Amino acid sequence: MTRRWGIMGTGIIAHAFAEAIRAEGGSVVAVSSATPARAQRFAAAHGIPVAASPHGDLLRHRDVEVVYIATTNERHHLDAHACIAAGVPALVEKPFALHAPAARAVLEAASTAGLFVAEAMWTRLQPATQRLHAELASGVIGEPTAFQASFGVVLNSDPWRRWRSAALGGGALLDLGVYPATLAHDLLGPASRVQATGQLADTGVDLNVAVVAEHERGSATWRCSFIEASGVWATVAGADGHIWIGEPFHHAPSLTVHPRDQPVRHLPIDGHELGYRYEVREVHRCLEAGLLESSTLAHADTLAVLEMLDEIGAQLGVLRPKLAPVTS
Ligand SMILES: NC(=O)c1ccc[n+]([C@@H]2O[C@H](COP(=O)([O-])OP(=O)(O)OC[C@H]3O[C@@H](n4cnc5c(N)ncnc54)[C@H](OP(=O)(O)O)[C@@H]3O)[C@@H](O)[C@H]2O)c1
Structure with missing residues (x-):
């Protein structure tokens, strides 16, 4: 069955996701922007029949069965609430909301309304991540107890200053x-x-963050940065070895398994190039099965990660906007 998507947002990722929907046999029937001209340009580029503005107008189009929310971060919870109020399931870009309480309110509203909602954390659906879990379950490196990672990309341009805007x-x-x-x-x-x-940054947002965290089953050290070219790599280790997750680790093209007492295995990952298509498939699967939650994109995990980010943000004194009230 062809699923009819609406897309809120006209940025870089919305373009990529529109292609992924089409590649998975879905159709995009409406797109929205805060600016009518941006919605029209996007619609023309992808052959989408309806260009709506402002974002809420997308939900007036009864053809829309499910919405992909790719607006700027401070709007995610508002756009998700609007979808829920209109009775439309939603896939919400990461971060699901600016902080955990806002995310919790969306999840509660979706649950009350009996609607599917999920965070578009595509890494969880990537074949490399699935293979990583399978390798770990085989015990090849023992129980994983240590995680290290870096996500550092230098922003030479911030074209319209989204990244540095509180x-x-x-x-x-x-x-x-x-x-x-x-x-x-x-x-x-x-x-x-x-x-x-x-x-x-002088705007109050974080440019560079280093984290040490104690988790239920081990410890993690990681950093993220807009000003250090530290790479996009990750590794997980246990007493019997470690696994290197190929760059970029969030949609890795390979894994390299380094068992302590066995030869190193390099595992190229077929299908990593399908990118966002796994999310489209997962949403289609959940909607077809009548599920309100994807077990891979689980609500509790979305909340737990945001709680961690809230704590980090608070320690650094990151400036967050006061969230607009939800009026639905
Ligand atoms: N899963 C992933 O791999 C991935 C990758 C990148 C981003 N993301 C997430 O997706 C969301 C959107 O990210 P993005 O990279 O697509 O951001 P982006 O290109 O900056 O676009 C986001 C929004 O900014 C507005 N915008 C873009 N360019 C503009 C301009 N020149 N002037 C005025 N407004 C402009 C658009 O608003 P209108 O819609 O109102 O036109 C657009 O929807 C973010 O929440 C981000 O965290 C996910």
């Missing part, structure tokens, strides 16, 4: 740090103690 929920933590935080959580369980240091 008002738009910018900062390295929410854009990049959410990936190592997610993988650390998924591999080692929830964090019980977090210690962070970092550098803020």
Whole structure:
């Protein structure tokens, strides 16, 4: 069955996701922007029949069966609430909300309304991540107890200053740090103690963050940065070896398994190039099965990661906008 998507947002990722929907046999029937001209340009580029503005108008189009929310971070919870109020399931870009209480309110509203909602944390659905879990379950490196990662990419340009804007929920933590935080959580369980240091921009958002965290089953050290080219790598270790997750670790093209007493195995990952298509497939699967939650994109995990990011942000004194009230 062809699923009819609406897309809120006209940025870089929305373009990529529109292609992924089409590649998975879905159709995009409407797109929205805060600016009518941007919605129209996007619609023309992808052959989408409806260009809506402002974002809420997308939900007036009864053709829309499910919405992909790719707006700026500070709007995610508002756009998700609007979808829920209109009775439409939603896939919400990371970070699901600017902080855990806002995310919790969305999840509660979706549950009350009996609607599917999920965070678009595509790393969890990547074949490399699935293979990583399988390798770990085989015991090849023993129980994983240590995670290290870096997500550092230097921003030579911030074309319209989203990344450094406190008002738009910018900062390295929410854009990049959410990936190592997610993988650390998924591999080692929830964090019980977090210690962070970092550098803020003059706008009050974080440019550079280093984290040491104690998790249920081990410890993690990771960093994220807009100003250090530290790479996008990750590794997980246990008493019997370690696994190197190929760059970029959040949609890795390979894994390299280094068991302590056995030869090294390099594992190229087929299908990593399908990128966002796994999310489209997962949403289609959940909707077809009548599920309100994806077990791979579980609500509790979204919340636990945001709680960790809230604590890190608070330690660094990151400036977050006061969230607009939900009026639905
Ligand atoms: N899963 C992933 O791999 C991934 C990758 C990148 C980003 N993301 C997430 O997706 C969301 C969107 O990220 P993005 O990279 O697509 O951001 P982006 O290109 O900056 O676009 C985000 C929004 O900013 C507005 N915008 C973009 N360029 C603008 C301009 N020149 N002037 C005024 N407004 C402009 C658009 O608003 P309108 O819609 O109102 O036109 C657009 O929807 C973020 O929450 C981010 O965390 C996810």
